[in-house]
Amino acid sequence: MSSIEVIFDKCIGCGLCVKACPFAAIELVDKKAVINEKCTYCGACVDACKKYQAIVITRHTFEKHDVTQYKGICVYAEHRHGKLSSVVAEIIGAALKLKNILKVPTSAILLGHNVKPLAEEILSYGVDEVWMIDNPKIGDFAEDIQAGLVTQVILEKKPEIFLGGGTIFGRSLLPKVASNIGTGLTADCTELEIDPETKLLKQTRPAFGGNIMATILCQYHRPQMATVRHKVMKEAAKTDSTQGKIIEMNHIPVPDPVIEVLEFVQEESETVNLADADFIISGGRGIKDPKNFALIQELAKAVGGAVGASRAAVDAGWIPYSHQVGQTGKTVNPKIYIACGISGAIQHLAGMKGSDIIIAINSDPEAPIFDVAHFGIVGDLFEVVPELLKQING
Amino acid sequence: MNIVVCIKQVPDTTDVKINPETNTLIREGVESIINPFDAYAIEEGVRLKEKYGGTVNVLSMGPPQVDASLREAISLGADEAYLLTDRTFAGADTLATAYTLAAGIRKIGDVDIILMGRQAIDGDTGQVGPEVAENLDIPHVTDIRKIEQIDDQGSIYLERLLEEGYVRLKTKLPVVITVVKEINEPRLPSLKGKMLAKKKEINTWSAKDVEVNEKRLGLTGSPTQVVKIFTPPKPAGGKVFDGDIKDSVGKLLRELRASGILMGSEKGDE
Structure with missing residues (x-):
């Protein structure tokens, strides 16, 4: 299990950690730091105690994935009423930028009915492969069945990075996928980059209503998943010559949806x-x-x-x-x-x-x-x- | 109708400052409250109980002081309160949080509806709802602005807010529902509710009290790791025009043109 420990021999009772702790989780008892149950392992105290190195966090991780098996950058191609959502060109743009550093193939997962024209549109952005399931049961708002399908495609194809739009649909679908696979997911990222040394995806996002930014890593689990805030990343440009290909994955069975769409209402204005x-x-x-x-x-x-x-x-x-x-x-x-x-x-x-x-x-x-x-x-x-x-x- | 409302205790303001020396959040002097979105979920749970009968159970994971928020939920009409609290839960990301909450929901047992706010105002992720649903292997619907009705067959009719409008959906219980502010207007606590909340026994569960794999809890069960926290850069010195209005508007448009930010008719598309 993970733990946080104060090494009493090294602790001089200076109280720097007490001040640094954002959760009021450290008290001084008999001139030694004592950590209470409010601690969230944020690590602020460890930084504050650099000089004495009296606080140590031991981080264990459950069931690590074999990360070497995962390769490539994949995006989720959200679409509605026969059109790709505008966020798709943006996340493809982000994926192509990451590809320049990682030198790995890019792909998109496309689920729906009669979606081949959308697959071709995706390829025109310079994506290497579209992994497509075409089935009349897959409706526009069906994250109930889509989550299972996306999971199976990912487990079969094993991309190291999987990105979705930070839309209402994307932010509903991707958590279900991440939980299904047992990997991490960073919400609503505004910045994505590859760490030059570790090749890990550095995911930066606003929290506390945009008052702070946090950079997040997913070290031992794959894929590294993120939803990307709409209108932040630069859109990929369409090209005339497409070299990518469409891979049909219709061998994956499509279950019956449990969520039924009764009516879609476009707001009048x-x-x-x-x-x-x-x-x-x-x-x-x-x-x-x-x-x-x-x-x-x-x-x-x-x-x-x-x-x-x-x-x-x-x-x-x-x-x-x-x-x-x-x-x-x-x-x-x-x-x-x-x-x-x-x-x-x-x-x-x-x-x-x-x-x-x-x-x-x-x-x-x-x-x-x-x-x-x-x-x-x-x-x-x-x-x-x-x-x-x-x-x-x- | 057995209803569970998951709530999170959050700092009372989004005006969180960073200590520039230590690069950490300063939460000093900031009160804790029930996440505002979760307040709508509590109210919706109580309304469903009033309409269809049943029990409203409110569930949270966190340190012992979350007790206060659970009592507040009781004062707002919830019947039972459960707190998952244990050192091994600490440091959880959304995956580990959802795993733990799902274990609590299973222990409450025979749940028809799980309600929560669309996101917490501190983390802003909105991921815990769908992840709880996945753990329980039941469907979820996010951003619900209206629960129309629940019929005798256990079908529930909902309205979900979208970017460009809304969609009416039907699904089967049990289901996880995340709600937006539009869904209702939460009531104030009643005097009777407040009295009840004071005396109420809060069911407190540690890791041993629920069925969990310890490796999936807290920091150990969290694939994501925050490696850096920083304050976003401020916009570089804004220009404010406070003279004659015609003049100000002219200056503004000139600035926008000069910096290549075109507007409306100047794009030539009007």
Whole structure:
């Protein structure tokens, strides 16, 4: 079993570890560090005690996989209504970058019915192989059966890295696969790189609402799995000459689904798909009245963007929850995010801090939104937005 | 209806600071609360009980102080509380956490519905729900915004939030459901609930009390390892225009053009 131990002979009772511990899990008893049950093995104390080396973590790992058997980088090709999700080109882009370092083949797992054209599209991005199961039982929202199928493909083909989109579907499917295989999975990564020495996949992701970043390794289990945040990685480019091939894996039996789709409802307004939008215009408390969201809509239309909202606007009932950006809503990464009348509470920032460019419009120059904004205009949004529209429409 | 709600105790704010010297989280002075998404799961569990009868069991894994969050869940209408606490559970990633929670759910026994929030606000992974389902070998549905009904045949009708709309689904019990905020508005604890919560006996289970392979627990059972924690870089000095509005808007658009960030009509596609 893993353990954490204080070597009393080396501990001088300086208390540096007590200060370093984020979980208040260390106390000084008779001038010696004593670790209590709040400890999560984070290792902060070990770093703090570099000088005396009095704290030692012994890390054991269950049933290590034979990692040498696994080769190649595989992505999950999510699709819906006959179209590849836009995140697929992004994770292929990430996979091709990793391939340059690792010099291993790339592949994609594609499950569905009549999906051959999608397989060809995937190959056009420069992927070496598409592992395809084509079966009428595999519906668009069937992670119940897809998880088992993906698992079997992976166990047969043994890729060392398996990536999926950080979409609602991907973040539901991949955990089930990881658990099935008994390997690690890192959620919603914003950075992937190969460690030059160990060749391990360094997976970096935001946590605590984007306030900290963590880099995570999966050393002894395969594949190293990650979901990748939408709109962060650069898309792979399509090429005319494709050399990859489609490998049909229809020998894997497809079970009957236990989840039945009754109805798919596309939200009426096209301005709700915050995940795919390059521009998002958001309104907050400063909008004052539900009618005034029309102004935000107008700006969104003018730039071809989607409409977002702060929690305050949603809780006031001015706009549906599906528009909410923030910790208890959606996390978005558009090219441009325009916050209109949003003060910038921590919880809101957690959902939009990853945007390439943040523009704040607020009448209060002290509003915290200006701290994260690349550009800001201090002024009444009811004057600023119409002026913006006027000058954009020129 | 035997319902289990899995909850996580988290720090009360996402405004977590990093100690630049030690590169670790400063949680000093930060209160612990029930993960906000899990509060919706508790409320939904209580509503299902009110509609269909049954028991709401609330389950958590963590250090002994999670007791306080479980008592809060009782005050909000849960009937029974279970705490999985043991040194060997510490350092668990989502795989080991789900494995341990699943063992607790099996020990509670004959469970129809397992509810939890779509993700915890500290880890932000959303992985534990699907991983618990896999451990129990039952289906899961994530991001549920509405439980429409449960019929006599044990079928459950749900609405799942998607990026571009929603989808109505039907599946069979037992099932793991993760919920979004839209699903309900949690009630406040009642006075009676608070009194009950004070006296309630919290069932506390160690590794020995549940059927587990010790190697799958905590740090030992965790394939992933955090090797570095750091603060993300701040955006380099934002430009704020606070003069005449027409002027400010003009300056903003000029800046955006100058840095090659095109907007709307300037792309020529309007």
